[in-house]
Each structure stands twice: as C-alpha cells, then as structure tokens.
Amino acid sequence: MPDLPRAYRRLWWATGIDSLGNGVFTAALPLLALTVSHDARDIALVSAAMYLPWLLLSLLAGSIVDRVDRVTLLWRTQAFQALIVGMIAALVATGAISVPTLVLLAFALGACDVFYDNAAQTALPDLVPKDLLHQVNGRQQVAMTVGRQFLGPPLGSLFFALAWALPFAVDAASFVIAAVLLARLPKRRRVPSEDVNVLDGLRWLMSHRLLRALALLLGVNTFCGQLGNATLVLFVTDALHLGAGMFGVLLAGAALGSIAGGLVITRLVARLGELRALLVSLAVNAVVFVGVGFGPNVVTVGALLALSGFVTTVWNVVSVSVRQRKVPPALLGRVNGVYRLLGWGLMPLGTLAGGLLAHRFGLRVPYPVAGFVRGMALLVALPVLIPAMRGTIPR
Numbered sequence: 226m227p228d229l230p231r232a233y234r235r236l237w238w239a240t241g242i243d244s245l246g247n248g249v250f251t252a253a254l255p256l257l258a259l260t261v262s263h264d265a266r267d268i269a270l271v272s273a274a275m276y277l278p279w280l281l282l283s284l285l286a287g288s289i290v291d292r293v294d295r296v297t298l299l300w301r302t303q304a305f306q307a308l309i310v311g312m313i314a315a316l317v318a319t320g321a322i323s324v325p326t327l328v329l330l331a332f333a334l335g336a337c338d339v340f341y342d343n344a345a346q347t348a349l350p351d352l353v354p355k356d357l358l359h360q361v362n363g364r365q366q367v368a369m370t371v372g373r374q375f376l377g378p379p380l381g382s383l384f385f386a387l388a389w390a391l392p393f394a395v396d397a398a399s400f401v402i403a404a405v406l407l408a409r410l411p412k413r414r415r416v417p418s419e420d421v422n423v424l425d426g427l428r429w430l431m432s433h434r435l436l437r438a439l440a441l442l443l444g445v446n447t448f449c450g451q452l453g454n455a456t457l458v459l460f461v462t463d464a465l466h467l468g469a470g471m472f473g474v475l476l477a478g479a480a481l482g483s484i485a486g487g488l489v490i491t492r493l494v495a496r497l498g499e500l501r502a503l504l505v506s507l508a509v510n511a512v513v514f515v516g517v518g519f520g521p522n523v524v525t526v527g528a529l530l531a532l533s534g535f536v537t538t539v540w541n542v543v544s545v546s547v548r549q550r551k552v553p554p555a556l557l558g559r560v561n562g563v564y565r566l567l568g569w570g571l572m573p574l575g576t577l578a579g580g581l582l583a584h585r586f587g588l589r590v591p592y593p594v595a596g597f598v599r600g601m602a603l604l605v606a607l608p609v610l611i612p613a614m615r616g617t618i619p620r
Contacts, residue, residue, distance in 0.1 A: 232352045232410050239406040240345070241368040243303065246399025248377010250310065252476060253385045253392035255458040257317065258327060260389065263463075265588070267324045269455040269580020274331040276451070276576065278339045279569030284423050286343045287562045295348040300407035302341040307400035309334050314393035352410070370487070374480030374534075382472055426560040429552070436551055436560075438609040439544050442507070444567040445602040446540070449595035451575030453514050456583040456591060464588045465523055478527045482534030490542045500613055503543045506536035507603045514596030518589045 229237075258271045290298065313330055316322045349365070384392040431437055461472045494502050513533045520526035552560045579591040 230353055233349075235406045235410055236345075236349070236352060237364055237368060239303075239403040240365055241372055242399050242406070243403040244369045244372025245377050245380075246310075246372075246396040246403075248373040248375070249381035249384060249392045249399075250377075250396040251373065252378040252381030252472060253396075254327075254331065256382065256385045256472065257313075257322065257389060257393075258324070259458060259462070261322060261324050261327070263459070265456045265459055265583040266580045268459060269576045269583075271324065271327045271331055272451075272455050273573035273576035273580075274328045275335040275338075276569060276572035277332060278336040280566065280571070280573060282336055282339045283343075283566040283570065284562060286339045288423065289340070290343045290347050294412050295344045295351070296407060296410045296412045298340060298344045299348065299410070300404045302337045302344070303400045303404035303407060306334060306337045306341075307397045307404065309337070310393050310400065311397040314390045314397060317390040317393060348410075367484075367487075370480060370483055374483060375477050378472075378476035378480075379474055382474070386468075423562060426563045430560050430563050433551065434609055435613045436548060438606050439547065440564055440567050442602060442606055443544065443564065444571050446507070446510070446599060447568050448571040448575035448578075449514065449599045450537075451572045452579040452582070452598075453517065453592040453595040455576040455579030456588055459583065460588045460592075461523075461526075465526065467523055471523060475523070475527050475530055479530040479534040482531035483538045486535040486538030487542070490539060493539065494543065499543050499547060500610060502539055503547075504603075504607075504610060506539040506543070507599070509536045510540070511596045511600035511603060514599060515593045516596075518592030518596070 254271065254275075255268060258268050262268070309330055313322070313327075316326060380395075381392045384395060430440060457475075458472050461467050461475060465471075497505065510533055513529050513536070517526055517529045517533075520529060548560070548564065575595075579595075582591045582594060
C-alpha cells in the first residue's frame with residue numbers, strides 16, 4: 226500500500242491482525258462451551274453474552290467516541306481485550322472454566338468490541354484524505370472478512386484440536402500486537418462544537434418510510450440469523466456427526482460466499498438495480514435457511530451457508546448505499562448508530578430463542594423457523610419496497 230499514508234497502513238495491519246485473532250476466537254469459543262455443557266441453552270447463552278453489549282452500549286459508545294481521543298481509546302480497548310482473552314486461556318489451562326465465567330468474560334469482550342468498532346470507524350477519516358475513503362474502507366472490509374470469517378475460524382478449530390487453551394492464547398497475542406500498532410497512530414482529539422442529541426437520528430429514521438422499513442427488516446434478519454446460527458456448532462457435531470475441525474471449515478465456506486458477493490456486487494446491482502438486488506437477496510436467504518435445516522450432509526449445508534454469505538453481503542452493501550444517499554450528512558452518524566443498535570442489538574435475543582428452540586424441538590428446527598420468519602417479514606415489507614423499486618414511494 227505505498228500510495229496510502231503510513232498511519233493508515235498501521236491501522237490496516239492492526240485491523241487484519243485483530244480480525245484474524247477474532248476469527249480464531251469465533252470458532253474456539255463455542256467449541257470450548259461444548260467441553261463445559263452440551264445443553265443448547267448454555268451454548269446459546271454464551272453466544273448471546275457476546276452480542277448483548279450492542280443492545281445496551283451502542284448509543285453510549287457513540288457519545289463517548291466523540292468526546293475522547295479515539296486512538297487512545299482504540300489501543301486501550303485492544304489491550305483490555307488481550308487481558309480478557311488471556312484470562313480465558315489461563316482458566317482453560319487450569320481447568321477452572323465454567324458456563325457462568327464464560328458468559329461474564331464474553332460480555333466484557335463484546336463490550337470492548339462496541340467501543341472499538343465505533344472508534345475505528347470514526348478515526349479513519351483523520352488518517353486519510355477524503356478522496357481515499359472509499360478505497361480504504363474497502364480494504365478494511367476485506368481485511369476483516371478474510372481474518373474473521375475465512376482464515377481465522379479454521380485455524381481456531383485446528384488450534385482447539387491441538388490444545389484447548391491455544392486459540393485463546395493466539396487471540397490474546399493478536400490483541401497485544403494490534404494495540405502496539407494502534408498506539409503509534411497520530412492522536413487527534415475532536416471536541417464536539419454542539420450537543421448532539423442521539424434521539425434526532427431515531428426521529429429522522431422513523432419519519433422516512435423506506436429506511437424505516439429497511440431498518441426493521443435488518444432487525445428481523447439479524448434476529449433470525451442468530452436464531453439459526455446460535456447452535457450451529459451442535460448442529461455440525463451432533464446432527465451431522467462431524468468433527469470439531471469441520472465447524473471452522475463451514476464458517477470459512479460461508480466467508481468465501483461473502484467475499485464472492487463483495488467482488489460481484491457492482492455488476493449485480495448494475496444488472497438488477499439496487500432494490501431488486503435487495504429483494505432477491507432477502508428472498509434467497511429465507512429459502513436458504515429453510516434448506517439448511519433439512520440439509521442431509523455437510524456438502525449441502527456448506528453450499529447453502531456459502532450462498533447465505535453471498536446474499537447477505539449483497540443485502541449489506543445495498544442497504545448501506547441506500548442509507549448513505551438518503552440520510553442528510555449532518556444526521557448520518559446518529560442514524561447509523563440507530564441502525565447499529567437494531568442490526569446487532571437483537572442478536573442476543575435471537576441467539577437465546579435459537580437455543581431454546583434447539584433444546585425443545587431439535588437441532589434442525591431453528592433454521593427453518595428463521596427462514597419462515599424472514600420470508601414473512603419480507604412479504605410484509607413488499608408494499609413499501611416495490612414502490613420504492615419503481616421510484617414511486619414518497620418520503
């Protein structure tokens with residue numbers, strides 16, 4: 226990246242290293258939970274604890290990020306995450322891990338993610354010229370996808386098979402390296418010139434018919450995504466009778482689908498149009514989730530998860546692009562904050578619901594239920610989305 230500022234290159238490397246560690250952790254955490262309990266409710270509870278901070282802390286994090294030095298917040302958050310994951314590694318090595326302990330530490334780690342992600346997004350414009358933002362945001366997304374979804378999960382499964390504590394030690398080391406890189410970024414404290422009312426973003430969003438519909442669809446889709454995926458590790462190991470290593474492979478397959486979606490999104494939107502591409506992606510994902518629940522073998526399930534990754538990327542890119550064009554620049558941050566709250570805040574509820582369904586009715590049931598709910602939500606939204614696609618919807 227010789228054409229980009231040195232400070233951004235440090236941020237990019239920090240993002241890539243952090244994302245790789247997060248990917249390792251993503252695969253290892255549910256596998257660790259399996260060593261403590263095979264109860265689907267316990268597995269879902271640990272996963273839900275990671276996402277609960279997005280519901281509780283998103284708006285607070287946005288306010289704090291605008292009032293402190295973002296670089297300092299970035300590296301201190303990474304250092305604290307290294308401490309948390311190091312504690313998990315130590316507890317695993319000594320055999321002292323338990324479900325309540327995992328829930329507590331997973332919540333603390335998720336809380337750090339809320340602050341880190343907000344700070345990283347808002348610090349980026351301080352590091353590069355505005356005409357390079359599109360390029361560097363694309364690089365950031367690639368680094369995160371490759372680390373968190375493609376390389377990290379299979380490595381996490383492999384490390385866990387070698388030694389239960391190993392993937393957590395690797396993740397802790399990734400946080401330390403990222404913190405060192407981030408601490409060397411230039412510090413630029415930005416003091417707000419006026420009070421920012423976070424409720425203004427909510428009011429504006431609720432007054433806009435199309436974006437209100439997209440926001441509610443986002444909430445339903447993330448809820449259903451977690452409802453299906455919350456007990457995926459049990460589905461893979463118990464229902465499909467596969468080893469722990471295949472869990473990471475399936476996650477990597479879904480990531481390949483996501484990467485493919487990112488590579489072809491421009492041509493796809495040019496051919497179909499934005500909202501038509503959005504409708505197709507939502508419909509396909511609903512069908513895919515039903516299919517996963519009835520998948521007879523790993524090949525079928527893997528292919529469906531990869532397809533889900535593809536259409537999920539299409540949905541993400543299109544919905545963000547529509548929002549960026551429609552929302553006034555002065556309100557974009559606050560409206561994005563509300564979207565973040567909806568998009569991630571409902572995940573713990575979906576995770577808990579998926580765990581309860583799997584426990585009561587079987588490991589295959591959450592996926593068809595999630596697909597059905599997604600399909601119903603899309604049908605309800607069609608009276609808004611179809612006129613918007615034709616350019617006839619009022620504000």
